[in-house]
Amino acid sequence: MSEDYREMWQSLGLDLAGHDALLGVLGGAYQDIFLSQKNRPAGMAYFDFVMSEVHGLRIRELLDEKKAGRKIIGSYCVFVPEEIVLAANATLVGLCSGADFAMSEVEKLLPRNTCALIKSSFGFKLGKVCPYLESADMIVGENTCDGKKKAYESLGHLVDNLYVMDLPQVKSDHGRALLKSEYLRFKTEVENLTGVAITPESLREAIQTVNKKRAAIHRLSALRKADPAPISGLDALLANQVFFYDNPARFTDSVNKICDELETRVAEKNGVFPAKAPRILISGCPMAVPNWKLPFVIETSGAVIVGEESCVGERGTRNLTAESGNSVSEMMDAIVDRYYQVDCAIFTPNPDRLNHIREMAAAYHADGVIHYGLQFCQPYLMESIPVEKALEEKNIPTLRIETDYSMEDMGQLKTRIEAFVEQLR
C-alpha cells in the first residue's frame, strides 16, 4: 500500500504505528496463505488487488462517497439488511474482526472468556486501526449472542454512533413481528441519518443490487461442486469476505468474471487440487478477514474446502429477497421474509441449520464436515455436539474444532486436521 494514504489514515484518527504493524502482519499472512497457492484462477487477481488496497483505495472511495453526501454504515452481523441501507443512499460495510489486536486493552473491558470475534472488534476500536470503523457514520450492533449483546453496552461508551437492533431468538409469529418492527425502526433511523426517504424505486433497486451480489456468490458456490474443485476454499472464502467491503456492483462483476473462468476449468477438469482430493465442508462461526487459520491448515493438509456453512458463506448469502413487491411495505415484508430464514445458532430451537448442513454436505459432495467453533462461543459450540452426532448417524465423518485467533495451537490443529484428512482418504 502506498504512502499517500498516511494522511488519510491520520485524518481518520488511526494510530499509524499500530496500523503499520497490523498491515505488516496482514500483508505477510496474505503472501504466505494466498499468493503461495498453486494454479489460482486468474480472476483472483482482482481480489488480491482489493485486499492489497483494503485499507487504501477502498477507504478513499468511501471517503469520496462521504464527501458527496453518502453515509457509511458499519455492521457486525448478517442480520443488518443491506437493502435498506442502499435504498436510503448509504453504503454498508462489514466491520472485520478476524485478528487479535490490543488484547491487553481489550481485557480491561471484556472478560477473558469472550470469543475472539468480539474481542477483536474491541481491539480494532481501542487500537484505532480500523479505517472502516472510523469512517462509519453509524455503527449497528445487534442483540444476537449474549457476548455481543453485552459487549455493545461497553462499546457504546467507546463510540458515539452505535445503534443497537433487537433480534428475535425464536422463530415464531412473535419473532417475525419483532424482526419486522426492528427493520422498520432501522429504516427510519437510516432515513434520518441520510435525510433520504426510501421509495419503492430505490428499495427495488437496492434489493436487485444485493440479490445480484448474492446470485454471483451462488454461482461461484455451484461451481465448487465439481471434482476436481476449480477454486480453493481459501480463495472462495476470500470472495465471501470481500462481499462485506466492496462496492456491490463491482463485486458482482468480479465474481461473475471468475465464474466464467471457473466454468472453463470445470469443463476441462482443471482443478486446484487433484481429482478425488478429500472434500470438506466447514460449518460454524463466521470467519472474518484476516482469519484464515483453519482453512489454511485444511488446505495445506491435502483436502479442499468445498463450502462454508457460515455467515461469511452460505448462511449469510443464501436466499434472495423477493423482487415482486410494489410498495415499500410489500418489499419490507419481503426483506423480513428473507432474513427471517437466517439460521444463526442464537435461535432456539434451530433445526434449519442442521438440515442446511446436511443439504450442503450432499450438494457439494463433501467427504467430511469440520465444525468450526470459536472458543467461548456458546451458541455454536453448544450446537456442535448435536450437529456432530446427527452427521455421524448419517455416516458423515465430522471433526469438531474449537480454536481462536492465536497461533499457539497450530501444531495440535495441524495434527488433528491431518488425521481427519487421512481418515477421509
Place this chain on the structure above:
Amino acid sequence: MQKRFAGIDIGSRTIELVVVDESGKIVTSLQADTGFDPMTAAKALIHDVPYDRIMATGYGRNLFEISFDTQTVTEIKAHAIGARAFFPDVLALLDIGGQDSKAISLFESGKVKKFEMNDRCAAGTGKFLEIMAKTLGFDIESFGREALLAEKELSISSMCTVFAESEVTSLIAKGKNRREIARGLHTSVIKRAAGMINRVSSDGDIVFTGGVAKNPCMRHFLAETLGRTVLAPEDPQLVGAFGAALLARDIRDIM
C-alpha cells in the same frame, strides 16, 4: 538382501525409531530424548541405521519432512496401524504420551473412525504424572507400582498441573500417606482418559500405548474403571514408530 523400512516418531519428550523388514518384523528399535533440538537428536538416531525408506510421525514430523525430504503420517494413523499389528482385532486405542493424549476408535478394517486429543495443557498426560511423582519424591519408574500398593486413595480435585502440585504439597505437609496421594493422582488421570475413550468408543478391548501405558497402576485402574480389557504391547512407546515403519513398507508408489 531384504529391504528395510523405518518409522520415526518424534514426540515432545522422546524420539523412537523402529525398523522393520519386508515381513513387518521389528529388526531394530531405538529411543532417545528429544531434547532442545529435535532434528539433531533425530539425525543422531538414524545415523548408523540402514533403511530403504523412512516415514516420520509425531509432532516433529513436519520438521523432519523438510530436513530429510520424506513422507509423514499423523500419530493418530501411525498408532492405529501399529496397535493393530500387535492386536489385530482391537477397535479402540488410548495413547498417553509425554505431553499429549489421544483416544482413537477404529473400523473393523483398521481405518480410523473417530479420535479425540487432549487440550493444549499437560493435564492428564505423562508430564503431569512425572511432575507429581517428583513432588511426592518417587521416581517415575516406580510411581505406578507404589500407587498400586496404597490401601485407599486420597482424592485430588485439581487436574491443572500447577494447582495439583500445590494440593499435593499441602497433603504431604499434613502428613498424608504418599502412596495414597499417588493413587489419587493416578485416578484423576484415569478419569480423564476414560472420558476420552468413552467419547469415541463404548465397548470392546482397548490397546493402551505411550509411555504412560508402562505404568501398572494406570493399566489396572483404567481396566477397572472402564470395565473393559486393557491390552498393552510389550513396549508401548514404540507403537507410533512401528506403525509408521509398516506404512513406509506398504507404500509402493516410490519403489
